Amino acid sequence: MNVQVIMREGQPEYAVLPWLEYQALLQAAGNRREAVPQVKNETRPALASLSELSALRQSRAISLEDLARSAGISPHYLAMIEKGERVAEGPIARALAQSLGVAGWEDGQ
Known part of the structure; x- marks a missing residue:
């Protein structure tokens, strides 16, 4: 399995x-x-792209470490996602969206 x-x-x-x-x-x-x-009706604002992750995180005054912990990933891996070195897909993208209170990112936009 x-x-x-x-x-x-x-x-x-x-x-x-x-x-x-x-x-x-x-x-x-x-x-x-x-x-x-x-499928729930999302009332949270949508984010255009995962490339805006760093700016959104900073605008909400969330540390890289806190966001990584809430999404269940390492701070190093989150930093790589923010720099565009890795792509957040599926469960990680959903966990990041949930932690930031945004809709979307289910398909790694």
């Missing part, structure tokens, strides 16, 4: 796995209906 664990403050918070594996787990647990992800 291919599972990614997202940590927050040193503790596991989320487990992310491929959709088909998730469906197989549901079936094994006796749930015969296919689960459909619920």
